[in-house]
Amino acid sequence: MPETMTTSTYAVLALLDLQPWSAYDLTQQAQRSLRYAWPRSERLLYSEPKKLVRLGYAATYTDTSSRRSRNVYEITEAGRDALRDWGDARTQAPQIEIEALLRLLFADHGSLEDVQRALDELEADIGEHHQAIVELMGSYLDGGHPFPQRTHLSVLFATFQIELFKAIEGWIDFARAEIDQWPTTEDLGMTERTEALTRLLAHDESAVDERRPASPQQPRPGSV
Amino acid sequence: MPETMTTSTYAVLALLDLQPWSAYDLTQQAQRSLRYAWPRSERLLYSEPKKLVRLGYAATYTDTSSRRSRNVYEITEAGRDALRDWGDARTQAPQIEIEALLRLLFADHGSLEDVQRALDELEADIGEHHQAIVELMGSYLDGGHPFPQRTHLSVLFATFQIELFKAIEGWIDFARAEIDQWPTTEDLGMTERTEALTRLLAHDESAVDERRPASPQQPRPGSV
DNA sequence: ATAGAGTACTGCAACTTGCAGTAAGCAGGT
DNA sequence: ACCTGCTTACTGCAAGTTGCAGTACTCTAT
Numbered sequence: 185m186p187e188t189m190t191t192s193t194y195a196v197l198a199l200l201d202l203q204p205w206s207a208y209d210l211t212q213q214a215q216r217s218l219r220y221a222w223p224r225s226e227r228l229l230y231s232e233p234k235k236l237v238r239l240g241y242a243a244t245y246t247d248t249s250s251r252r253s254r255n256v257y258e259i260t261e262a263g264r265d266a267l268r269d270w271g272d273a274r275t276q277a278p279q280i281e282i283e284a285l286l287r288l289l290f291a292d293h294g295s296l297e298d299v300q301r302a303l304d305e306l307e308a309d310i311g312e313h314h315q316a317i318v319e320l321m322g323s324y325l326d327g328g329h330p331f332p333q334r335t336h337l338s339v340l341f342a343t344f345q346i347e348l349f350k351a352i353e354g355w356i357d358f359a360r361a362e363i364d365q366w367p368t369t370e371d372l373g374m375t376e377r378t379e380a381l382t383r384l385l386a387h388d389e390s391a392v393d394e395r396r397p398a399s400p401q402q403p404r405p406g407s408v
Numbered sequence: 409m410p411e412t413m414t415t416s417t418y419a420v421l422a423l424l425d426l427q428p429w430s431a432y433d434l435t436q437q438a439q440r441s442l443r444y445a446w447p448r449s450e451r452l453l454y455s456e457p458k459k460l461v462r463l464g465y466a467a468t469y470t471d472t473s474s475r476r477s478r479n480v481y482e483i484t485e486a487g488r489d490a491l492r493d494w495g496d497a498r499t500q501a502p503q504i505e506i507e508a509l510l511r512l513l514f515a516d517h518g519s520l521e522d523v524q525r526a527l528d529e530l531e532a533d534i535g536e537h538h539q540a541i542v543e544l545m546g547s548y549l550d551g552g553h554p555f556p557q558r559t560h561l562s563v564l565f566a567t568f569q570i571e572l573f574k575a576i577e578g579w580i581d582f583a584r585a586e587i588d589q590w591p592t593t594e595d596l597g598m599t600e601r602t603e604a605l606t607r608l609l610a611h612d613e614s615a616v617d618e619r620r621p622a623s624p625q626q627p628r629p630g631s632v
Numbered sequence: 633a634t635a636g637a638g639t640a641c642t643g644c645a646a647c648t649t650g651c652a653g654t655a656a657g658c659a660g661g662t
Numbered sequence: 663a664c665c666t667g668c669t670t671a672c673t674g675c676a677a678g679t680t681g682c683a684g685t686a687c688t689c690t691a692t
Contacts, residue, residue, distance in 0.1 A: 187646095188646080188647090190647070190648095191507050192647090195514075198514040198517060201517065206670095206671080207671080207672075208671050211671095217513065218513075220509075221504075221505070221506050221507075221509035221510045222505060222506075222507070222509075222510045223503055224649090225648065226649095226650095227648075227649060227650075227651090227673095228647085228648060228649075230671090230672065230673080231648090250657095251656085251657060251658090252656060252657060252670065252671070253671090254670080254671060254672090255672085267517055268517070268518075270511075270517070271511070271517070271519075271522040271525075275507040275508045275511060275526050275529045275530065276505075276507045277533040278505060278506040278507075278508070278530065278533055278534065279503070279504075279505040279506075280444070280445075280447070280502070280503075280504050280505075281445070281446060281447065281500075281502060281504075281505075282445050282503075283445075283499040283500045283502075284499045285444075285446075285565060285568060286415065286419055286442070286445045286446045287494075287495070288561065288565055288568075289441065289442075289445060289562070290422040290561075292557075292558060292561060293425065293491055293492070293494070294494075294495040295495075298495040301495075302499050305499045309502055310502065314612075317609070318609065318610060318611075318612045321606050321609040321610040324598075324606050324610075325603075325606055325607065328598075329597075329598070332597050332598060333594070333595040333596070333597045335596075335597050335598045335602055335606075336590070336596040336597060336599060336602045337512065337513055337515055337516060337593075338513070339602045339605050339609070340512065340583060340586055340587075341509060341512055341513045342606075342609050343579065343582065343583070343605060343615040343616065344509060344512075344576075344579050344583070346609055346612070346615065347575050347576075347578065347579045347616050348504075348572070348575060348576070348579075350575075351571050351572060351574075351575035352571075352572070354571065355567065355568050355571045355572075358567065359564060362564055363564075369561075370557070372560040373553075373557045373558070373559050373560060374548075374552075374556060374560070375560060378559055378560045378564075379549075381563050381564070381567060382545050382548050382559075382563050383549065385541070385542065385545040385563070385566050385567065385570055386542060386545040386546040386548075386549055388538075388542045388570070390571060390574060391567040391570065391571075392567065392571050412677085414678070414679095416678085416679085430640080431640075431641075432640050435640095448679080448680090449681075450680095450681095451680060451681075452678085452680075454640090454642080455679090475688065475689090476688060477640090477687095478640060478641090479641085
């Protein structure tokens with residue numbers, strides 16, 4: 185087995201470069217920071233440091249200072265060297281997976297309530313993350329950052345999340361208002377409203393910023 | 409092997425509900441629509457319809473009408489029934505993976521150029537998708553939609569992409585301007601500017617909309 | 633005539649996830 | 663003293679998913 189350095193492996197190595205952690209610590213830390221740019225399972229966070237040890241990029245020892253023993257991982261010199269190579273590779277293209285949008289795209293298989301529920305669920309999921317980031321920023325003002333010299337990075341990173349979440353939440357409101365004008369999910373086709381939106385998008389203009397019309401939409405004759 | 413219906417399986421089933429497709433057709437179609445909400449590999453798109461056949465949700469026949477033979481998949485009645493169940497399940501939480509942001513979060517391992525390059529790459533990747541969507545909208549105005557009665561869904565879906573891409577591109581400009589004020593990637597910590605940003609974020613306000621100061625930033629004494 | 637691009641797939645190793653399972657420490661109540 | 667439930671601290675395994683190499687046929691341009 186070749187044991188390649190994946191982005192996840194580099195991410196864990198970068199965390200180990202800050203301080204030694206146990207695998208359990210890594211799962212907790214990943215929840216608070218990595219999750220927003222590189223969500224990975226708890227399971228993987230237990231496996232990656234072991235791989236780093238096999239590659240010689242980390243060393244492990246058993247910490248018995250507390251009641252319960254745990255394996256602590258520490259970066260090695262070779263690990264620090266390897267970390268320097270990370271910057272050389274092209275970053276992977278962003279991957280965005282939103283099942284609620286997929287449901288919207290195929291909304292004509294179900295009822296209006298089904299789409300609305302999908303939007304509610306998306307709002308709830310985004311809202312949770314949104315709130316967590318705002319609280320995290322509050323904690324930076326209060327108790328400070330766990331690695332104070334890195335605050336500038338965490339905060340610039342957080343500005344991204346807030347922009348993203350606000351954009352998504354703004355769109356959800358917009359989409360709800362649009363769907364409220366639909367008599368059904370099916371066969372509306374190129375209504376006047378949809379044509380207006382298409383025109384905006386084809387000129388790369390925001391549709392959300394535009395005011396929407398008050399009148400409910402009906403399928404045009406012959407649009408089916 | 410239990411053969412579960414994953415979201416990807418439902419997505420392919422939903423496509424088959426529109427019309428019969430060959431696996432190759434599905435890979436092409438997925439590039440144009442699914443990609444933006446549910447990016448999946450070509451490889452999987454060849455496997456999923458086979459699974460649907462094993463489950464009895466699709467039937468397959470060999471099309472020999474053109475020179476080259478190909479396997480075409482068609483949804484069955486059982487498949488249409490199964491598709492109705494999709495709406496019952498809670499949508500999965502959105503997953504957003506952006507390696508460029510991970511590089512930003514660990515920017516202190518490298519040079520200012522490294523972060524800037526990561527942002528350039530992010531901009532290029534987003535720009536590609538952004539342009540593709542705008543062109544797609546143009547084609548809806550020109551030639552029309554391949555499934556005209558579904559235009560309202562595709563277009564509302566596209567409004568999401570445009571909002572998202574605009575938000576990300578706006579943030580990239582903001583982040584570049586911030587980083588231009590940094591003398592180095594490391595050890596800036598809680599500068600005045602970072603504190604101002606943190607305050608904004610802790611009150612859930614957009615940082616991108618705020619004007620930035622003209623003066624370059626320096627680490628505060630004792631911030632390391 | 634042949635090179636190259638597009639069409640139409642399959643096999644396989646490796647990456648990743650979710651879940652079940654194991655087990656110890658710790659706080660609170662009875 | 664005992665039990666319950668929560669947190670800490672992991673491992674094994676089946677199944678989902680990807681990337682890549684490989685196969686092979688068709689069509690177009692030179």
